[in-house]
Amino acid sequence: MEIRIVSVGKIKEKYLSAGIAEYAKRLSRYCKLTFCQVPDEKTPDKASETLNQQIKDTEGERLLKHIREQDYVIALAIDGQMADSVELSQKIERLGVSGVSSIAFVIGGSLGLSDKVLKRADYKLSFSKMTFPHQLMQMILLEQIYRSYRIINHEPYHK
Template identity: 65%
Template sequence: MQIDIIAVGKVKESYLRDAIAEYSKRLGRYCKLGIIEVADEKTPENASEGVERQIKAKEGERIAKHLRDGAYVIALAIDGKMLSSEGLANEISQLGLRGVSHIQLVIGGSIGLDDAILSRADYKLSFSKMTFPHQLMRVILLEQIYRAFKINAHEPYHK
C-alpha cells in the first residue's frame, strides 16, 4: 500500500524531524511511505477572515496539485470523525480489502485546510477537539499509522 502524508510547511525542529525519520523507517516494513511538504503562507497577526480564506486557498491549491485520482484522501480536521487506534487500524484494513492501494492523508497549515480540500476528501479524521501544532501532528499521525499496521499484523506494540 502507498501512503502519502501531504503537509503544509516544513518541520523546523530537529527532534520532530528525528521522530518523523524514525517512524518513516519503521513504516517501511508495512507500506511505501511518501511525505510531501507544500509551502505555507505567512499568516499576519490578527488576520481577517478574508485574509485567512485567501491563505487557505493558496495552500489548498498547492495541496491539490499532489492529490491523485484513485487515491483515498483523508483530511485531518477538528470536525472530522474521531477514532481509537483500533478504529484507525480497522479503517486502513477495510480500505485494503476494498482494493484501495493509495491513501493520502492531508495536514493543513496553522489555520487549517481550505474548503476545497475538505470537500475533495473521502474521509475527515479528527485526532481531538484540541488544536495541535501542525508540525507535531505529522509525528502523531505517523505514530498512529505505524500502530495501525502493528495492530493489523497482530504484532505487539506498547499500549
C-alpha cells in the same frame, strides 16, 4: 499499500524531524511511505477573516496539486470523525482489502484546510478537539499509522 503524507509547511525542529524519520523507518516494512510538503503562507497577526480565507485557499490549491485521482483522501480536521487506534487500523485494513492502493493523509497549515480540500476528502479524521501544531501532527499521525499496522499484523504494541 502506499501511504502519502501531504502537508503544509516544512518540518523545522530537529526533534520532530528525528521522530518522523524513526516512524518512517519503522513503517518501511509495512507500506510505501511518501511525503509531499507544500509551502505555507505567512499569516500576519490579527489578519482579517478574508485574508485568512485567502491563505487557506492558496495552501489548499497547493495541496490539491499533489493529491492524485486514485488517492483515498483522509483529511485531518478538528470536526472530523474521532477514532481510537483500533478503529483507525480497521479503516486502513478495510481500504486495503477493498482495493485501495494509496491513502493520502492531508494536514493543513496553521489555519486548517480549505473547503476545496475538505470537499475532495473521502474521510475526515479528528485526533482531538484540541489544536496541535501541524508539524507535530505529522509525527503523531505517523505514530498512529505505525500502531495501526502493528494491530493489523497482530503484533504487540504499547497500550
